[in-house]
Amino acid sequence: MTGPLEDDSAVPDDLPPLPDGPGLFGDALPSAPSSAPSSAGSEPAQAAPYRVLARKYRPSTFDDLIGQEAMVRILRNAFAVGRVAHAFMLTGVRGVGKTTTARIIARAMNCIGPDGTGGPTVTPCGVCANCTAILADRHPDVVEMDAASRTGVGDMREIIESVRFRPIQARTKIFILDEVHMLSTAAFNALLKTLEEPPPHVKFIFATTEIRKVPITVLSRCQRFDLRRVRIAELSSHYGRIAAKEKVEIEPEALDLVARAADGSVRDGLSILDQAIAQADGPITTAQVTEMLGLADRDKIFDLMEAVMGGKPAAALAITDAAFERGADLGVMLQDLLELLHTVTRLKSIPGLRESQDLPESERTRGAAMADRLSVPVLARTWQMLLKGVAEVETAPDRRAAAEMVLIRLCHVADMPTPGELVRRLSANPPSANPPSAGGPSGPSGGGNGGTRAVANGSVIAAEPVQAEALQAGPRLASFREVVALVAERKEPMLHAHLLHSAHLVRFAPPVIELRQEPDAPRDLCQRLAALLTEVTGTRWTVAHSNAAGEPTIAEQGNAADAARRNAAADHPLVKAILAAFPGARIDTVHDRTADAYGLPVTPVAEDVSMDAPEMPDFAPPDAEYFDEDPMELDP
Known part of the structure; x- marks a missing residue:
């Protein structure tokens, strides 16, 4: 090429090919010059690849974390007074934000601010070179390792060797080990000395779902944070805000179903919400989410509960037949019934829960009314029978038949008195019979x-x-x-x-x-x-x-x-x-x-x-x- 291009109407053949990924330091991809001017009939530009909601709405600051107020408060105070630990142990169920929290800590330790003069802060700017590189998972000084696939001493030796060198770009070199409980005993032992006395420019952040499998020698060297399950009300509100950002209409009851199915995991719930958005043609309804998850309608579970506790097997089987035709798993339906029974028992034992916003409206109304009608012995007996019935369904060759047999048994014992009630009835109306000859009321005390x-x-x-006779000396x-x-x-x-x-x-x-x-x-x-x-x-x-x-x-x-x-x-x-x-x-x-x-x-x-x-x-x-x-x- 002898001279610069005068315009971008044509691309010379001797130009090097454009890179197919981001630059080494996170630079944006250069745009390829078009070979011809665009016209009304030309092909539209290729759309950006879709990002799932769990990645799109991953928290980037401590303010974005939900349900972990205690941990956020401790970390804020630690940064404020400059007492940040050299090793953290984050534990909790899947999807509550362990790895996300580790990345936020990494950004907080290495943020330099928009002007490049900032220090460690609990509010990373998100625009400096370190923040953007960590967000893009390509910072050379923030090393993430999957301990489930790298479990040996050799993998730990790599970390030990790299600890000796100062960071290339960041202020602090950070090692994030996910699923750390999968490391072998030898690997843990190899890491102990470095973990106890790391250089000042090194921080370790461990994440695990099985804290009991981590040796106590490792736990004693870390500052531990237990990330709790997120409450249903918090999840439902969070998913509602995300749906609004995605311009998706969804019924509040459907949001409650998604939050309940998430079981405290933010990521699991976002995956379910992603699936519901993909399959819905218009507003997302409760019926669509129920069908997608293979669940029975919550109102139907209440109807089934009332039929069972009322001793009506025909009504109970009619409900299960309709649910089976809609594709619901009767084993899952029994589990839903078990969960509802637990909720009713809690409402019976703790009346204050009837005003709790953590429970859906239907459970606060119908569940409370059911709790008023049923006694604790009856609820306990039903729980034990249902618990055994759920186990039977899992091992039975025909899940539907096993579930129906469990419901029939429950219906037939619904009107059976408890032993305490039976004894009280017999005591109030004793059968006419002669007292026993031995030990009768004809003793010296006359009964x-x-x-x-x-x-x-x-x-x-x-x-x-009831009372022993006085002993003779x-x-x-x-x-x-x-x-x-x-x-x-x-x-x-x-x-x-x-x-x-x-x-x-x-x-x-x-x-x-x-x-x-x-x-x-x-x-x-x-x-x-x-x-x-x-x-x-x-x-x-x-x-x-x-x-x-x-x-x-x-x-x-x-x-x-x-x-x-x-x-x-x-x-x-x-x-x-x-x-x-x-x-x-x-x-x-x-x-x-x-x-x-x-x-x-x-x-x-x-x-x-x-x-x-x-x-x-x-x-x-x-x-x-x-x-x-x-x-x-x-x-x-």
Whole structure:
């Protein structure tokens, strides 16, 4: 080429080709001169590539971050007083702004202002060379590394080597490691020393969704920020502002659905909103978003809840049939029902939530009305059944059939009383029956001081006297049982076991005891017992062997007493009614507060002890009022 071009009407063939990307320092692409003047019939200029909303509206300053006020306040104060940490650990669920926050910190550390004389600031200008390069992800001193794909010691060695060199262009060299929990243990160990004492021109920013997988040695060297899930109300408002900027009309209920589906993640919600905008032909409606997400209409979930709690299986199945025809997943529908049940239970437990703006209007009105009608035991029972039902649907070969079976079960138990309510009904209207012969109200107290406390939890019916009788004081070692208990206190387990199971008392006349031993008992049982008693009491005791039958062993007496208590409890009208109302329930244990460790009455036994079972404590008369200090509910 011999001279400069006089005009741009033609492009010489010997000009070098234009670059196909941005310049090294972020310069804009030079515009190619057109080969011919444009005319009315020429092709329009090529449109710029579309950027998804999550990238287009990514926050560039701390003011743009939503839902992270605590972290922003701490960082503002740190920059204001010049106490910025050398390492940050950002943790939270996906899409809440961890990497975005790291880039904002990088810009705040390296901004030089429009005039090139500024210092670190919490309000980066966005127009200086450092700000624009960091925004474009091409700054040489801000290194972003995906720790999920670079997990080894060699990758950390590269960082350690580059730390020694000062920044090329920026004020501070910053290393951003995303998903840092994916690093190997050796890689973490290799980074520890540098992380603890980095040069003054180096900052580390780590981001992770699994904070528990990060070694404590790394966490202790970082300033940690937990980015919380963004609330539904904040997300809905944020998406509404973005829709207005995009000149898109969307119903408020549709925005709530998008925000709810985002599950606290700003990025996930923007992706859903992007999809809704792409498929909508005109204003975005709630029905379109519901169909796009495969959800059931929220009002339909309320209708389903009312049908289930009202015991109307036909109405419940009609709702699921209509939802299935629209393409809704019945498994997801059950999950929505579970979520609504949780909301109703919270409204029942915390009435102040009815005024909260975090809940949609339908949940504050219909949900509150439902909470007023249902009791906490009914809600808890439904929750447990529904929770198990959701798991069944996930493993069933036919999800629809499994979901319908869950709803049918819920409908049929809707009118079933809870165990506490059933016991109260039976106590208010007890069935006519004769009181049990054993342990009835005909004891010495005439039933006035006795009583039972019946607890039904599916497997245990416990009968306990309300008030124990006063114990009679007696001389030390007044019975053979006291002798056996003394042996237990003296830490003689083998001797205690043989006395409990293999010794039949024939005569007890302190300091003389006569025993009949079982064949499996040791020969020196009597001598060992006599020596122990003599040592403890200071009195010479004689324990002799006898061939007389004697009384049952203490273990046999305890078993007989326990059997008598169980039979007496089983014969009580209230217990009979409970067992009849809950098929499969059984009497597991009957507690007697007047019994000792061997299940026998604590009152000393007379010398001519009877071979019969000990007298039973009084049980409540059939017309006794039920009183439960600690009611327990039965799950179906």
